[in-house]
Every structure is written in C-alpha cells, then in structure tokens.
Amino acid sequence: MDLEKQPQQPLTPAVPPPAEVLNGDDIRASDADRDRIADILREAMAEGRLTADEHAERVDLVYRAKTVGEFQPLVRDLPAASGSTAQGPGTRPYSYGPEAPEGPADNLVAVFSSSVRKGRWRVGGRTNAFALFGSVEIDLTEALFGQRFTVINATSIFGSVEVRVPENISLRGNGTGVFGGFEVKSLESADPEAPVVVVNGYAVFGSVEAKPKRGKFVADLQRRLRKHLGH
16 A cells, blocks of 8 residues: 555644633632621621630631632521622622712811711711811711711810711721820621721810710611712
8 A cells, every 4th residue: 555645634633621610619719708708707696696616616717718619608507698608799788989089188177166067968088177175076977978988087175076977887996185085986887888987086185086876877878879979
C-alpha cells in the first residue's frame, strides 16, 4: 500500500471542557455576607432563641466560613433566616437615595441664643453644633436620612446641645465633659441597614446629650424619601 497516496485527515481541534457553573451555595462569602448572618444570630440571642454559648459557637463558624452555603446550617432553625443568606443588594429594606455631595457641613450655632432643627428635613452627612451660653436642639425623629451614616460634631461651652433620634436606628457617641456632661445613650438597631447617627464632641461647663425619643420610629424611609425627592 502506498501511504503517500492516502488523503490526509484534517486535524480536529481540541475542544476545551465547558466551564463549571457554580450554584449559589458555592459562591465565596464576602465580609458583608458574614456580617449579615452575624446580625441574625445576635438578634436570635437577644430574643432568647440562642444561649450565649450557642451564639458564640455559631458566630465563630460564621467568620470561618468560606462559601455562602456554609451559612445555611447556622441559621436554618431561626425565623430571620428566610431568604437572608441569598439577600442581594437590591433587596435592602431602606433606600437612601443619592449620597449627599461632598461639601461643607451643616452648621447650627447658638451664641447667647438658641438654635433648633426639627420636623421634616433632609439630614446631611455631617452637622456641626456649637453652643456658647446658648442651646442647640437637633430633632431627627421626623428627618429624612439621605445616607446611612450621619455624624454630628457637638461643642457646648456654658451651654447645651441636645440630640433626639428615633428608637429604631443606631446611636453611638464619643466625647468628653470638662466640668460638664457628655452623655450619649448608645442604641443598636436590630436592622443592619438602619441609619446610624454618631455624636462626637465635648462640653465645658455645659452639656451634650443624645438619646432616643420614646415612641418615635423611622418608618417607610423608601416611600418618604422618594416623595421628598420628587420621584
């Protein structure tokens, strides 16, 4: 047989194997995912559904988890777990609208006088409150939060600065009183997406006080904000 007269067979290109498609449980867990599950466990302990030891054990496993699927056994027996591990960024319970542009902070100044901010108003990212032989009152119980984090820098010299917030947001603070009082009643919302108000500052022969106002809650933020912005 003459091998040189046989037709040459075309070479068949190698076809790469199809890429493996990961299901939702195999997706790598993010820090936000871990924090969300940790919040569910914290709320469950606060409600008496988990003991302190059970909570500590599960939280340790949360921050060791590599994939989203590893969260399921940790929250399967908790009521808040329904749909929580698969929650996406578009399903947040709060909608804050566009972030406030960078710029100067809002300023409230009271010198031998008083300054009050209350009612329906849109809270900026930063507010400076200064009271000298006067008083500043900031009431956020009916305010519209344009961003999640709000910082209030308060200074009181022979005066007073009072901040009131709704009961269902987070309130934190850091400050000093020199011959005066700096008091912030810390508050942590059960909702990880709720607004956070941070009060910083100091009081000299005066007072700075921040606490929730009983019976006041932030509700329907998405509807209220869209109506306020004209959407």
